[in-house]
Amino acid sequence: MIKAIIIDDEQLARDVIRKFLEDFDQIEIAAECANGFEGIKAIAEHQPELLFLDVQMPKLTGFEMLELLDPAPVIVFSTAYDQYAIKAFELSAADYLLKPYSRDRFKEAVNKALDKIHKPEENKKSLDKLQESSLSKEKIDRIVIRSGSKLTIISVDDIDYIEAQDDYVEVHSAGKKYLKQMTMKALENSLPDEFVRVHRSAIIHIDRLDKIEPYSKDSYVAILKSGEKVSVSRSGYQLLKEKLGF
Amino acid sequence: MKHPLSGKALLFYLLAWAAIIVAHANILYYQLGFDFIYSVTDSLIYNISFLGFGLLYWYVVQYITPNNQGITATVLNQGLAVVIGVSFLTYLCNSFLASFGVDNPDVSAFLSMSIPWRIFLGTFFLGMIVLVYYLLQYTSSLKQKEKDEVELQHLLKNAELETLKFQLNPHFIFNSLNSISSLTLTNPEKAHEMVVKLSEFLRGSLGQKEAELHTLKDELAQMNRYLEIERIRFGDRLVLEEDINEGCYDRMVPNLILQPLYENAIKYGIYEQLESVKIFTRTYCTEEYLTILISNNYDSESTPQKGKGIGLKNVRNRLELIYGKSDLVTIKRERDNFTIELQIPQTQKRKDD
Numbered sequence: 001m002i003k004a005i006i007i008d009d010e011q012l013a014r015d016v017i018r019k020f021l022e023d024f025d026q027i028e029i030a031a032e033c034a035n036g037f038e039g040i041k042a043i044a045e046h047q048p049e050l051l052f053l054d055v056q057m058p059k060l061t062g063f064e065m066l067e068l069l070d071p072a073p074v075i076v077f078s079t080a081y082d083q084y085a086i087k088a089f090e091l092s093a094a095d096y097l098l099k100p101y102s103r104d105r106f107k108e109a110v111n112k113a114l115d116k117i118h119k120p121e122e123n124k125k126s127l128d129k130l131q132e133s134s135l136s137k138e139k140i141d142r143i144v145i146r147s148g149s150k151l152t153i154i155s156v157d158d159i160d161y162i163e164a165q166d167d168y169v170e171v172h173s174a175g176k177k178y179l180k181q182m183t184m185k186a187l188e189n190s191l192p193d194e195f196v197r198v199h200r201s202a203i204i205h206i207d208r209l210d211k212i213e214p215y216s217k218d219s220y221v222a223i224l225k226s227g228e229k230v231s232v233s234r235s236g237y238q239l240l241k242e243k244l245g246f
Numbered sequence: 247m248k249h250p251l252s253g254k255a256l257l258f259y260l261l262a263w264a265a266i267i268v269a270h271a272n273i274l275y276y277q278l279g280f281d282f283i284y285s286v287t288d289s290l291i292y293n294i295s296f297l298g299f300g301l302l303y304w305y306v307v308q309y310i311t312p313n314n315q316g317i318t319a320t321v322l323n324q325g326l327a328v329v330i331g332v333s334f335l336t337y338l339c340n341s342f343l344a345s346f347g348v349d350n351p352d353v354s355a356f357l358s359m360s361i362p363w364r365i366f367l368g369t370f371f372l373g374m375i376v377l378v379y380y381l382l383q384y385t386s387s388l389k390q391k392e393k394d395e396v397e398l399q400h401l402l403k404n405a406e407l408e409t410l411k412f413q414l415n416p417h418f419i420f421n422s423l424n425s426i427s428s429l430t431l432t433n434p435e436k437a438h439e440m441v442v443k444l445s446e447f448l449r450g451s452l453g454q455k456e457a458e459l460h461t462l463k464d465e466l467a468q469m470n471r472y473l474e475i476e477r478i479r480f481g482d483r484l485v486l487e488e489d490i491n492e493g494c495y496d497r498m499v500p501n502l503i504l505q506p507l508y509e510n511a512i513k514y515g516i517y518e519q520l521e522s523v524k525i526f527t528r529t530y531c532t533e534e535y536l537t538i539l540i541s542n543n544y545d546s547e548s549t550p551q552k553g554k555g556i557g558l559k560n561v562r563n564r565l566e567l568i569y570g571k572s573d574l575v576t577i578k579r580e581r582d583n584f585t586i587e588l589q590i591p592q593t594q595k596r597k598d599d
Binding site for chain 1: 423424427428431479516519520548
């Protein structure tokens with residue numbers, strides 16, 4: 001049996017999926033969720049192989065939810081918004097259903113998803129792809145962080161700086177630190193222009209910068225308004241110079 | 247532009263020439279002592295030729311204008327044309343009048359002696375006429391420009407209003423269709439009901455070109471169709487409450503002005519919190535204003551996605567264009583409640599009554 005979870009904030013939209021899944025004896029619906037928070041919990045509990053995911057949902061979008069899943073199940077997106085299709089495929093979604101869709105179209109999507117489930121080696125790449133998905137040049141407004149079962153949503157305006165920590169990034173906001181599994185490169189690409197990669201292991205929010213002082217012959221240190229210090233490399237110093245025009 | 251000397255102006259022109267004809271004949275008869283027939287004939291032939299020439303000259307004026315030739319070129323060209331025209335005409339008249347001089351040497355001498363005078367006077371008359379033509383042309387083009395300007399302003403305002411008008415959100419349509427597709431599988435009766443509601447809503451929204459304003463009653467009826475559809479979609483998560491003063495039903499409001507406000511309320515209320523959203527509509531009115539308040543609860547802790555203020559900005563701009571006031575929209579952001587207040591001026595309506 002393949003376990004599936006349906007996550008959509010509209011009951012009627014979930015009903016269609018439930019109804020159409022009656023054609024697939026090998027798929028069992030483990031849970032139905034009305035938002036991303038419930039979804040995260042249900043996924044942790046049931047460990048499904050297949051996810052039917054809406055994009056626009058309360059609090060947490062389907063994409064943001066997906067970022068928090070590792071490993072991610074095979075995903076079929078369903079949404080009324082066609083502008084998300086490219087991003088969905090970048091995230092190696094099995095398929096992308098535009099609401100409303102026909103029974104045949106749904107079958108096609110599920111069959112694609114089943115193929116993917118049976119060839120897990122291809123699916124492994126999905127998370128790496130997800131991390132680099134910011135290549136789509138889309139800038140983010142907020143960042144979602146999961147620690148245990150707790151989710152925190154931080155507006156990019158509230159981020160002071162970010163430091164690399166092995167496979168993670170450490171987001172500093174108002175004196176607090178949050179760990180997120182992501183590469184510096186991916187984060188750098190998706191953050192808006194107010195953020196500058198000042199060092200291989202640091203990105204700062206330029207609005208928070210107080211001053212820059214020389215540290216050694218080839219490096220500098222940025223002192224933030226909060227008093228926190230961040231190392232700046234020579235190339236980082238050049239970037240700041242361009243950005244701030246000093 | 248049509249010939250300016252028509253109707254009353256033409257009569258005035260003819261009268262002026264009649265006065266000149268009389269004066270001309272008088273001078274010849276009384277002052278210079280020519281006989282009556284010659285005096286009258288000379289005056290008529292000479293002046294009627296110029297009268298006609300002056301009328302026809304309008305068509306020359308139309309082709310030589312400062313707009314297409316520049317002022318200096320126009321003055322030079324016109325000066326030259328007038329002098330040549332007058333000289334030629336004088337020559338023609340003189341040749342005709344010369345038959346009187348065959349057995350009257352006085353006439354013959356007068357004709358050759360008076361040529362410079364005739365050219366001078368003719369040039370003077372024609373010059374005056376040309377000047378009048380140019381003046382008339384100038385004022386008429388000024389008036390035309392003003393009219394064009396007003397027309398242009400009007401067109402611009404209309405175009406702007408058109409872009410600010412409520413635009414049907416395709417996602418709303420597709421999500422509604424998806425709800426219907428779901429209901430057809432589980433609850434055909436309800437699906438039918440929703441198709442009817444959606445049709446009614448579309449009828450009211452797609453054909454909204456006719457009138458800029460309609461009554462509050464019509465506006466609320468249309469909004470109810472929209473909200474009922476959303477209620478089928480979101481179920482218990484959308485709670486609607488209202489306090490409508492029915493005495494305000496006949497007040498005028500811009501077509502579908504409330505739609506973006508409800509869309510916003512649903513977007514913030516539904517997508518930025520997990521609890522249900524309560525949308526509260528309240529209206530009351532005075533002689534001068536109709537006030538509409540739409541509020542929704544929201545999660546003040548939430549981190550909304552950006553780029554959601556366009557609907558509200560359009561409402562503000564549209565009201566400003568229609569009523570010429572920029573302070574008709576007020577936003578109140580309380581701890582967990584978001585309220586938008588619209589003040590719709592009612593003076594226009596009373597004028598129409």
